[in-house]
Amino acid sequence: MFVSTYICFTFFTNSIKDKKMTEDEYLRKWYQTEINLNEWRQYGNIDHWFFLRQMDLEPEHISEIEKHQENLYFEAETRAVNYRIDKYKNRHNFKIILKEQLRIINEFMNSLEYKPILNDLINTIIYINKDDYVPILLKMRDAIKIEFSGIDDLNIYQIDSFRKGHYFTANVLYKYKNRIEYILKNDKEQEQNETTQPLKKQFTFENNFDFVDSNEVYSYFSKKLVNKRMLNEKDLQEYLIQAFQECTPPKKLFRLEITTAKEKVYNVFYHYFKSIAQKPHGKQREYVDLLGKYFKGFNSDTIVSNWSKGYKPKNYK
Numbered sequence: 001m002f003v004s005t006y007i008c009f010t011f012f013t014n015s016i017k018d019k020k021m022t023e024d025e026y027l028r029k030w031y032q033t034e035i036n037l038n039e040w041r042q043y044g045n046i047d048h049w050f051f052l053r054q055m056d057l058e059p060e061h062i063s064e065i066e067k068h069q070e071n072l073y074f075e076a077e078t079r080a081v082n083y084r085i086d087k088y089k090n091r092h093n094f095k096i097i098l099k100e101q102l103r104i105i106n107e108f109m110n111s112l113e114y115k116p117i118l119n120d121l122i123n124t125i126i127y128i129n130k131d132d133y134v135p136i137l138l139k140m141r142d143a144i145k146i147e148f149s150g151i152d153d154l155n156i157y158q159i160d161s162f163r164k165g166h167y168f169t170a171n172v173l174y175k176y177k178n179r180i181e182y183i184l185k186n187d188k189e190q191e192q193n194e195t196t197q198p199l200k201k202q203f204t205f206e207n208n209f210d211f212v213d214s215n216e217v218y219s220y221f222s223k224k225l226v227n228k229r230m231l232n233e234k235d236l237q238e239y240l241i242q243a244f245q246e247c248t249p250p251k252k253l254f255r256l257e258i259t260t261a262k263e264k265v266y267n268v269f270y271h272y273f274k275s276i277a278q279k280p281h282g283k284q285r286e287y288v289d290l291l292g293k294y295f296k297g298f299n300s301d302t303i304v305s306n307w308s309k310g311y312k313p314k315n316y317k
Contacts (some may be wrong), residue, residue, distance in 0.1 A: 027051050033068040037075050074280045078211035081179055102201045104182045140170040177280040182275050205236050209244040210277050220276055224268045230256045243294055253296040
């Protein structure tokens with residue numbers, strides 16, 4: 001298989017001028033699921049699926065490549081959302097900017113007279129070519145409404161395509177909207193905590209599990225588990241190292257002090273998956289395991305069957 005694949009790569013290969021990688025090397029990385037997001041961006045004009053479809057690949061191998069591309073799409077979405085947040089977060093009027101952008105997005109999504117808001121949308125949030133923006137934005141609007149309707153978001157990732165289309169851009173806009181809402185909702189409570197709690201040395205860890213900033217991960221679970229007296233600070237830190245840095249369940253599971261229904265605990269982890277991590281496609285089970293494989297008394301199969309009902313964030317207080 002590898003020999004025929006190599007011949008196929010070589011047959012279609014030309015060197016890419018002024019770049020460090022040849023087409024052969026680029027396509028081989030896709031074949032071996034080793035391509036990273038920066039390389040994909042740099043050589044994104046090459047249709048890797050054109051070459052891959054001409055190989056006699058096993059279905060399992062194709063699925064691995066598709067899964068790798070899904071993960072790259074998710075990383076690109078997360079970076080795009082974080083870029084927009086980071087662009088403004090050091091400004092003194094950060095919250096005012098976010099509120100205004102949320103207003104623009106909601107007006108675009110909900111108003112029958114959406115055309116007057118289009119220039120604001122493309123000039124401040126998504127930055128697309130004005131010559132093409134009307135049809136693209138209408139497709140984006142439809143794509144977001146499909147997501148709101150609960151239809152499977154597989155099309156957003158366009159598995160068999162090497163280009164990111166309006167589904168991808170729509171999903172970035174949708175997740176950016178969710179992130180703004182989350183920041184604005186939690187900002188006031190965070191400010192209150194900062195004024196009432198003494199300063200302490202900040203715990204740090206490396207998040208190798210997903211693309212959420214480690215400080216945000218810590219802040220979220222500290223608020224939902226430690227402040228609710230379900231987990232002490234020492235165990236939280238050990239849990240974050242095991243689950244997010246090492247990505248390896250411990251031999252001795254952690255224990256939550258639960259004085260309420262287990263559904264409240266499910267909701268903590270579901271809300272992290274949906275609103276903080278922005279519901280990464282195809283990764284639900286991994287987020288279920290953050291609870292089921294790390295805490296005593298919880299089973300991933302039971303949790304995922306409850307998650308399928310779709311817990312609402314408002315149920316958790």
